[in-house]
Amino acid sequence: MSHAITTAHPIETDSRPEVSAEEWKRVRRLCALATGAGAAAFCLLGLLLWMMNGIDAPKQLFVSYLVGFNYWLGCALGGLVFLMLQYVTGGAWGILLRRIFEASASTLVPLAILIVPLIFGLSFVYEYGQWTPKPTEPKLASKAVWLSAPAVALKAAIFFACWNGLAYWFRRWSRQQDEGTGVGTLDRCESLGAPGILIYALTVTFASIDWVMSLQPEWYSTIFPVMYAVGQLLNGYAFALVVFLLLSNRPPFAGAIHPAHMRDFGSLLLAFVMFWAYMSFSQFLLVWVGNLKEEIPWYLLRARGGWEFVIIFIAIFHFAVPFLLLMLRDVKEHRRRLLAVAIGLLMMRFLDLFWWIEPSLNHHGQYFYWMLDVSAWVAIGGSFLWWFTGTLSNRPLLPLKDPNLAEALRDE
Amino acid sequence: MENNPGLYGLLAEFENPKALLQAARSVHEAGYTRIDAYSPFPIEGLSDAMGFRRTRMPLLILIGGVTGALCGFGLQYYCAVLSYPINVAGRPLNSWPSWIPVTFEMTILLASLTAVFGLLALCGLPMPYHPLFNVPRFSRATRDGFFLCIESLDPRFERTATRDFLAGLNPREVLEVPQ
Numbered sequence: 001m002s003h004a005i006t007t008a009h010p011i012e013t014d015s016r017p018e019v020s021a022e023e024w025k026r027v028r029r030l031c032a033l034a035t036g037a038g039a040a041a042f043c044l045l046g047l048l049l050w051m052m053n054g055i056d057a058p059k060q061l062f063v064s065y066l067v068g069f070n071y072w073l074g075c076a077l078g079g080l081v082f083l084m085l086q087y088v089t090g091g092a093w094g095i096l097l098r099r100i101f102e103a104s105a106s107t108l109v110p111l112a113i114l115i116v117p118l119i120f121g122l123s124f125v126y127e128y129g130q131w132t133p134k135p136t137e138p139k140l141a142s143k144a145v146w147l148s149a150p151a152v153a154l155k156a157a158i159f160f161a162c163w164n165g166l167a168y169w170f171r172r173w174s175r176q177q178d179e180g181t182g183v184g185t186l187d188r189c190e191s192l193g194a195p196g197i198l199i200y201a202l203t204v205t206f207a208s209i210d211w212v213m214s215l216q217p218e219w220y221s222t223i224f225p226v227m228y229a230v231g232q233l234l235n236g237y238a239f240a241l242v243v244f245l246l247l248s249n250r251p252p253f254a255g256a257i258h259p260a261h262m263r264d265f266g267s268l269l270l271a272f273v274m275f276w277a278y279m280s281f282s283q284f285l286l287v288w289v290g291n292l293k294e295e296i297p298w299y300l301l302r303a304r305g306g307w308e309f310v311i312i313f314i315a316i317f318h319f320a321v322p323f324l325l326l327m328l329r330d331v332k333e334h335r336r337r338l339l340a341v342a343i344g345l346l347m348m349r350f351l352d353l354f355w356w357i358e359p360s361l362n363h364h365g366q367y368f369y370w371m372l373d374v375s376a377w378v379a380i381g382g383s384f385l386w387w388f389t390g391t392l393s394n395r396p397l398l399p400l401k402d403p404n405l406a407e408a409l410r411d412e
Numbered sequence: 413m414e415n416n417p418g419l420y421g422l423l424a425e426f427e428n429p430k431a432l433l434q435a436a437r438s439v440h441e442a443g444y445t446r447i448d449a450y451s452p453f454p455i456e457g458l459s460d461a462m463g464f465r466r467t468r469m470p471l472l473i474l475i476g477g478v479t480g481a482l483c484g485f486g487l488q489y490y491c492a493v494l495s496y497p498i499n500v501a502g503r504p505l506n507s508w509p510s511w512i513p514v515t516f517e518m519t520i521l522l523a524s525l526t527a528v529f530g531l532l533a534l535c536g537l538p539m540p541y542h543p544l545f546n547v548p549r550f551s552r553a554t555r556d557g558f559f560l561c562i563e564s565l566d567p568r569f570e571r572t573a574t575r576d577f578l579a580g581l582n583p584r585e586v587l588e589v590p591q
Contacts, residue, residue: 260457281512288509291501 018251024393031386038379045371054366062121063215064369067357068376069118070212071235071350072384073111078236079104080167081200087170087186087193092408093264096253098399100240102174103392105167110387112160114380118211119156122149127217140217147217152210159203166196177401186402204229215360219298223283230279231352234272238345241265243392245339252398256409259333266332269342273326277319301359306367310355318348350377420543420591421446421563422574423550424583429455432558435581436461439560442577446566450544450553469530476526477519484518485511546590561589 042064050057083101086094122129128147145151173189176182208228213220244265248257287295303311322341331337354373363369399405426432429451436449440463449458459465488511492498497505532538544550544561553559560583562574578586 259460281509285509285512289507291503 016250016254019247019393021393024389028386028389028393031382031389033382035379035382035386038375038377038382041375042372042379045368045375049366049368049372054364055369055372056361056364058121059124060361060363060369060372062118062125063357063361064372065121065376065380066118066125066211067350067353067373068378068380069111069114070353070357071377072107072114072380074232074235074349074353075239075384076104076107076111076236077163077200077204078232078234079240080108080163080170080236081197081233082237082240083170084166084193084196084200087189088197090404091264092261093268095399095402095405095408096257096261097240097244098174098402099392099395099397100243101236102167102171103388104236104240105163106171106391107384107387108160108163108167110383112164114383115156115160119149119153122152126152126214128214143217147210147214155206155210159207162199162203166192166199170196174399175395177399178395180401201229204232212356215357216298216301218294221283221287221295221298223279223286227276227279227283230272230276231349234276234345235349237269237272238342238349241269241342242339242346245335245342247397248335252396256398262333262335262338263329266326266338266341269338269345270323270326273319273322273345277323302355307355307359310351314348314352314355317344318352418591419564419571420546420589421561421566421569422571422578423544423547423559423561423587423589424578424581425549425552425585425587426558426560426581426583429558431582432560433458433461435560435578435583438581439562439578443568444562444566444574446563446569448561448563450550450557450559450561452554452556452558468534469527472530473523473527476530477523480518480520480522481515483522484515488514543589543591547587549587 042061046055046057046061049055049060055061079101082094083098083105086098086101118125123131126147128144129149129152131149169192170189173182173185177185182188205225208225212228213224244253247253284299287299290296301307322345325331325337325341331341354370358369358373424435426435432449432451433455436447436458439447440461445463447462449455449462451458485508489506492507492511493505499505500507549557550559551557560578562569562578564571566574568574575586
């Protein structure tokens, strides 16, 4: 066809001026407002639902908080892993998104503070989350110690120390690269990337067991940590992509992005949608076929009492629809369409986590508790985004001193 | 269209991939449609530059994939439900979750086979004879030669004008390709 778009022309011609300090300030004010409003809604709704005898307080409050916390932790850790991944693999997509991944990873600092309320709630939320290990039958004794509140708190401290350490060093070296004060900073980042990914794989395995899987302590699944980690990767990447696409019609991105970049971004999102579906289905298939009494209750709880519609909704909108859309060039190459798919996936991540966590609680037929989950999500998200935008606006949006930047922006 | 008996087209050779890419862009912008480029390795953006954008391949591969999915699922459904229904540990005869892996594999298999053979078919391969083989230099397209050919069947093709146009694109040389 003769009217084809060629790679000679960058996408998006309606470029607007660079994001000003004033605009960043306005966005950050909005984030602070969201935190306050979310927290207020969370407290008021919690009080209201508790007085109406509608919820299992305080357990429900902590579980709702856990959903929101896991969501934004996924954004942050997904960003950290992609930051390491792009140092290890290279490629234009990674350089364009690097600052966004760095800013996502920097939010592990406030998240380390935001987990503290959960530590106090351990004994309410988890059967074994007592401060002195609960006496139990000998078979489960080791589990009771491993999942007791002091052990979980100590492990959480170690996990956050590892993650924040990684995030700190990557940001320190890239800052040195910007300022031209470090020697071999890129080499250092590349050498830390691979062991960093290993550290993440180990820590996230134990974190997912402590924080999510042990909500039903008798249940176990070896795929679950992978499923949890893939959820985080999808969450972190979709979030970074949304931020990037929102900024992409402004300098320094406007005029620098070409359809080939957009296709790469879309294809990577497709890959992680498929990875997520593969893991989620694998666990379901093995548990369903095995039909063992230790394993199947997890799915029985999540497939009855209305949850069966949630499963179908997730299968369609977390997999089928984005899968088909992201195969089309017409979706990947258009900023608004790709943005819509990425935002849709971010919303589905919330529903997926909600479906993992909430059914482990007996809601006594009440269903307004989802408002608590949403307000906790807004409150934590507000502080996440406040910190994120603070880091992102602090430095140029592209790593200008990176030797591979010119290669990443070339148009042919 | 002029009548050019015995002439397949005009072949221009370029120094490097970048020159070929620029030439392809200019030729496409000049409105030529019956064109093709030849290089020893894939050059990113070359097909876009020539205006080759849409092909029938994705649709064919989709059809292949859907056929594979239906065959894979259908085979298992036929075996387990229609032909030889047996009760395995009380599971339903239509145990669809355990059929997904095979269905998935069949989807990939037929989609990729369609991709390989569809590509060969649409490219008209294998092709033992091609007029370009009449140009001795063209054998360098598999080593270090970067070529662009405008066929004489192109509606805009005029022997001298096209030759001058190609010569203006800074090629190493422009050759006539006999039929």
